[in-house]
Amino acid sequence: MKAEDWIKVEDRLPEDGQICLIVTKPNVLCFKARWDERHRVFLVDNTQLRYYKSALSYWMPIVLPKEEE
Numbered sequence: 850m851k852a853e854d855w856i857k858v859e860d861r862l863p864e865d866g867q868i869c870l871i872v873t874k875p876n877v878l879c880f881k882a883r884w885d886e887r888h889r890v891f892l893v894d895n896t897q898l899r900y901y902k903s904a905l906s907y908w909m910p911i912v913l914p915k916e917e918e
Contacts, residue, residue, distance in 0.1 A: 855907040863908060871900060872907045881911070 855872070863869050865886035871893075872879050882891040882900065890899040891908075 855909050857907060858902045858905045862902065863910065868894075868911050870909045870911060871905050873900065873904060874906045876906055884908075 863884040866883060868881065868883050869891075870879055871882045871891050880891075880893045880898070880900075882893045884890075885892050888899075890901055891905065892899055
């Protein structure tokens with residue numbers, strides 16, 4: 850994970866249903882969440898927490914490692 854991998858929420862949002870990492874303003878908390886395009890919120894896994902994009906600074910897609918053969 851590199852600093853340049855983070856995407857500003859102001860620049861672009863994930864695709865609907867995409868699981869990603871989110872960072873709250875002012876870069877304090879990091880959560881695993883899913884973008885819900887219909888409601889325009891990030892839903893934090895296994896909680897009732899919902900974050901509107903105005904409460905976030907960055908997000909990053911979660912990329913799983915390649916499986917070994």
